[in-house]
Amino acid sequence: MSENCKKAYITTPIYYVNDVPHIGHAYTTIIADTLARYSRLIGLDTMFLTGTDEHGQKIEEAAKSRGRSPKEYADEISGKFKSLWDEFDISYDKFIRTTDEDHKLGVHKAFETMHAKGDIYKDNYEGFYCVSCETFFTKIQLVDDEFCPDCGKPTSIVKEESYFFKLSKYEERLLQWYTDDEKCILPKAKKNEVINFVKQGLHDLSITRTSFDWGVKLPEKMNDPKHVMYVWMDALMNYITALGYGKDDANMEYWNGTTVHLVGKDILRFHAIYWPAFLMSLDLPLPRHIGAHGWWTRDGEKMSKSKGNVVDPREVANAYGLENFRYFLLREVPFGQDGDFSQKALIDRINSDLGNDLGNLMNRIIGMSGKYSNLVIDSTNVMKYHEKEIKDAEAIIDTLEPFIFELQLNRFLEELWKVLTIANQSITAYEPWAKIKEGKEEEAMALVALVANLLAKVSVMLSSVMPKTCASISDALGFEITPENFNTIIKDKKLLETFTIKKLPALFPRIEHEELESPEPKVASKKEKKAEGIITIDQFFETKIKIATILEAEEVPKSDRLLKLKVDVGENEPRQVIAGIKEFYTAESLAGTQACLVANLKPAKIMGLLSEGMLLAAKDKEGLSLIRPESPKRSGTKVG
RNA sequence: GGCAAGGUAGCUCAGCUGGUUUAGAGCGCUGGUCUCAUAAGCCGGAGGUCGUGAGUUCAAGUCUCACUCUUGUCACCA
DSSP states (O other), rough: OOTOOOEEEEEEEEEEEEEEOHHHHHHHHHHHHHOOOOHHTTTOEEEEEEEEOOHHHHHHHHHTTTOOOHHHHHHHHHHHHHHHHTTOOOOSSEETTTSSHHHHHHHHHHOOOHHTTOOEEEEEEEEEETTTTTTEEOOGGGGGGTTOOOOOOOOEEEEEEEEOGGGGHHHHHHHHHHHOOEEEESSHHHHHHHHHHHHHHHOOOEEEEEEEEOOOOOGGOOTTTOOOHHHHHHHHHHHHHTTTTOOOGGGGGGGSSSSEEEEEEGGGHIIIIIIHHHHHHTTTOOOSEEEEOOEEEETOOOOTTTTOOOOHHHHHHHHHHHHHHHHHHHSSSSTTTTEOOOHHHHHHHIIIIIIIIIIHHHHHHHHHHHHHHHOOOEEETTTHHHHHHHHHHHHHHHTTTHHHHOHHHHHHHHHHHHHHHHHHHHHHHHHHHHHHHOOOHHHHHHHHHHHHHHHHHHHHHHHHTTTHHHHHHHTTTTOOOOOHHHHIIIIOOOOOOOOOOOOOOOOSSSOOOSSSSOOOOOOHHHHHTTTTTTTHHHHHHHHHHHEEEEHHHEEEEEEOEEEEEEOOOOSSOEEEEEEEOTTTHHHHHEEEOOOEOOSSOOEETTEEEEEEEEEEEEEETTEEEOOSSSSSOOTTTTOO
């Protein structure tokens, strides 16, 4: 990879300014930062982009509710992202904002290009709008062709003029790309989901809106001022507008290099389908990798504001060290999978991997060289006594690079750590303290120098993950981590010159106590829940079960299993319930009978029909039986 | 319900196209040991019916089928 690609382009998504930065943002950004740093280290001309996505109705409204202009509001949140990345020493080369004038120029050019090509056309976007949910739905989503699937209230038809992108046109080419380029989307499981989705057929994409104002206007020449670009058209283009697309193409060179887009798995579809289709329409090359990472949970539970268990990356970095945190995030979980954040896991990683294996090793050679050679370390005889160890380490290091670019940072670190094991093992194997006693000083010195050289290699390779830490290691070992020294130490496999090692304080002091506050109530409630699925009586009574009298029943056309029922649950109006019991009960046999109904279930739409409850039934191999009162009860009687 | 990926030591996971007689790694646990070091290192152990049940084969975590559970995804899940 490093051979034939002079340029590398690494991106994070632009983060939407409706939320402050959390661990998920930090994770994406840290992975990207690691890639970018590694790319620079191996001598690639690297562009690392991050930024913020600032348009859209949500932002418009959020700003309004705070009595501020959208731009003011976006400025504030965008600033929070930028300052966190600065605080985290993220090595971005450009921080783009979709409110940047240059960005708008680029979006205009893209729109015009796609329009000129015939890939954008004007039509009507027909939607069903639910005023209370402020959401558009398609006809298929509606309940009874009329009601909002979320709240059940009537919706109104809104016909809005919109420009569409001919996404459908690119279906075949996208599938071809997925097939041809094995690693275009990572990890593979996610790629399969994308392929599946595309195979089901793509609809053209509505890319403009007239219902709100806070967005990139259409190009002047379209002469259609009431339209603004809609979300993804605006946002995705940032990857090229950041390189000057539409204004000054100088940096577009990066687009022809190795491009890696990092995204969270929730927005993969947009990056793996819409974005390449846009690029095809623009006749631009497609990215090398689009990598979708998973989520972080906290102590096994989903993080949410309401639970109050959201991990604040700044808090963790302050408590445990930024680079330790980086190491943990990258080492703990295979790319693409969800990871669990817990203090125990974090502390274990720091103490075990970092403290025991790496930090302690550093101390060991400082101690030895101090006692045996007045801190002077001389590599002259390393190959004489330790060629095997050096070769073994080099063999490991030679396999590492693909792990980085294929985003398997956990594997990368895991493999790299084997070099530390070689170092620790060789100390025990050669017992330099014994050599000294036997007067074999040359051998003892060679051993110390072996370890110093292994540490040097590790520090270079690890530097993109833990830049500061590795800088201090390399500084102690008398060299600087630079692309030139990457060539000398890693590529050309040269040993260190004679140097005097500098004493360092412990790099990773052992952590004995938990230093981060955990969300208090969760521990107990988690135990309760985990106890064999036992629930409290209160939890049971959250389900309201009532006696329902079936007033009428009829078959649902074109359905094998469904019956439409009108049932009386003691309310003013009878309810409509769609029940999947047609295989076991005829419509006629049900009228006038009773059954138990879950009465506080969220209404749902089944085959376009509203269902306001669920009949309880037991089903085994013999068939299905409704759960009914032994003797008739008044409609609406509570069950419990 | 369709599709996809999975169910391997206490935990997290490796085990490609079936076959080096005792199924691996890391962490944790435990026994031993050195002393340069952050009670760190190193060596060893702990014995997991490889989800269940069949089948193919001389031979199956490794192939086939069924079942079951988990996760993801899509869907007219209630």
